[in-house]
Amino acid sequence: MAHFLSRSFIRTTMLLFFLTCTFLVFSQEDPEIEKWMNLELEELGKIKIVSVSVGKKNVSIREAPGIISLITSTEIENSGARDLIDILRLVPGFDFNIDVESAIGVGFRGNWGHEGKILTLVDGQEMNELLYAALPFGNHFPIRQIDRIEIIRGPGSSFYGQFAELSVINIVTKNQPGDKGVTISADFGQMSQTYGRRDINLQLAPKIKNLDLNLGLYWGKGNRGQQPYTDIYGNSYEMKEESGTENLFLDLGLVHKKTSARFILDRYRYDMRDGFDEIYELPMIYAFNSFYAETKTEFRVGHTLKLVPKINYSSQYPWNSTDENSIAQDHFYKVRVDRIKFSMNLSGDITDRIYINGGLIQYFDRGVILGDTPPDSYFNGEKKARYSANALFAQAFMKTPIVVFTAGFRYDHHNKYGESIVPWIGINKVYKKLYFKFLYGQTFRVPSIANITLGKDIKPEKSNEFDLEMGYEIKKSMILSLNFFTTGIKNPIIYNVDPVTDEEYYENFGKTGTWGFEAEYLIKGGWGSVNTNYSFYRAKKDKLDAYIVEDKPGLMLGYPAHKFTLNSSLQVTKQFSVNPSLIYYSTRYGYTSADEEGNLILEKFDPVFLANVFLYYKNVVRGFDIGIGVYDIFGENYRYIQPYAGGHAPYPGTGREIIFKLNYKFK
């Protein structure tokens, strides 16, 4: 298997692919048209046309130039998902692990993506904080407000820019024009010793003359676990008392004709006692408070082109610890990072066969150290850091008689670390019930503010990505797809501590990456749906020691080589559904303790089998839905492993949790 994706194999595959495409001709039998022709006009008006990852060109997932997973609000509701972790775990390649200081982060295809390699957007706003480019998960973000999640399982740098190196999680909420009425919902989760979550959610969508107003308001409290956490030195604390989370999320959208504005307030905080390696004596409150604003409008240029000028502003207070215990333990930290971004995007059909999408971006970043934050946390001894950058991107989709050819690039110029350019190409072909996708390109992850200020001549890290996907519609609403990938990351931005001076720093060092494949089988019908997928990866040869499992060269720390998921919904009656879901993780490895000399000790983690079930009854009375379920039925107590040799012990997850959900929609 190690040579499965050797260069000669890739060349042969590409050659075969092109030869296959050459022999294929345009067919009049189109499964999508066939499917739509079987629908009534009313049903056609409800189908969802998915936007591709690289623009607003409306094409189906099969035609989109990327490996894309789409999760709809119905799937989220039926699954009984508690938070984003539950949803994304069901997507091929995605997984969660622990960073430091109780921050649970996302990884993809065996690669740790928490710090700036995976971009998460909510209604177009970039949620990764600008200081370290991280984003903590765990009862964070209102899943009740989600309309759909479009996930690009692959790079998105050329369109989404700096933090879209491995993947893009694009969350679109229901707070859009068109949604009407008022919705109130409440979710409760109970573990055996403490509560898992208590969330309430409100959505309003009034229309005042030509102004569409959409408001989503969410407030939730939760506990991340109830097992004791034990650091690598053997010290413990009870998580049931010291792992709380709290999130206030407000999302306001205003739309007047083609002009819109959006404001998002995200106040997320959690209890932190685990630190980097050794636990603290007292728990502290870690806060990630962010505010986002956007305004944009749209002009027509000629008949088919759209010009969208846009201004984005964000102000974030990430990793802030300012409470009494933080002061008492000399851990006070208060920092603010701001960004103002101006962009201009031009897109549209320039002929009936060519679609273009391009734009110019300019942004200004600023970091400010506040309050009594100690000088060792300053930006190179300064209380302020300022940077600016310009970017240019362009992409084109060309329909040829044989295939759809796509190509694009992005050029960035940063005032500190200079220029970077990433090109990519893609070829798609839909032939009867078959489709093929081939993508090859470069992608990057740019340094964040802290990466620069703590960096040693830091540069953007770059990846080479190759993806090949094939899918087949076995019969109506039954699709099988298989994709191969290889991701090679050059000079990744690595955090390190100088063993002599004890000084922390970032540097570009070595190579890392994975290759593997993912398979997905989806079947839908009036009886419900079943979605199963399997993910496999192997570490590349030139891997970094900090990420790999010693004596298991194909494995990355914290990530199972095999993941199997099943997400199903069985429609018992028109209103009542039973929704079982399963996730299987193969053996994982992680550091759990240290010997007397401080050397980390590796431990093998047995396979985990997370089984969940959710019973959902819609319209018990008009507009009122109710659901009850159990997550982690077998009490597997999944533990989040640190996916690098950083000295943090595995962090216990929630364990078995009974969930109860209520939803009421006023028309």
Next chain:
Amino acid sequence: MNLSAKKIISISMASIFLMVSVLWNIFSLSVYGLDMCPEKLQAVLVLKIIPFIKQFEDTTKSAGGEIKIAVYGTNEIIQHFEAAATKMPFKVLTGSISNIETDLAGVKANIIYIPSGTPSTILEKISKQAKNLKILTVTGDPDAALNSNISLSFYILNESPKILINMKSAKEEGMVFSSKILGLADLRNVD
């Protein structure tokens, strides 16, 4: 290029002011800017709507009934019409035309489809000719339907397709839509 906080604030304020000025102007203009529907789906929608137009009712119900769709210029939608037509109970003939004056009358088309990107001068010519010949005009560009007096179009709203009917134009072409379609569609230029 390190900018001072004052400069950032100044640039931000200037930009916001500029944006507000632009928005102010935008609000006072009638800008539509609707998102276009994929051609494949347009083809399906056109064929699905045909039986609900009074003028085509008899043709679509009678055995051997035939609807002729002319497409202005060469466009991929012809293939989509042909693919979708195989599922219709009536016969659909599609073809491309380039000369509005002669071809449109010559082929005795029931419907003329005008692809997006067609210049407005051509659109207006087609619209005028179609109104004389009582032919239904359809376009892939919803803005053109409103600006150039075309009867039927489609757009995407909240990721779902929406039918757009320019009622004034449809009336001039002698087209009467059933109440079912009128209930589903976004009706514009209603008398």
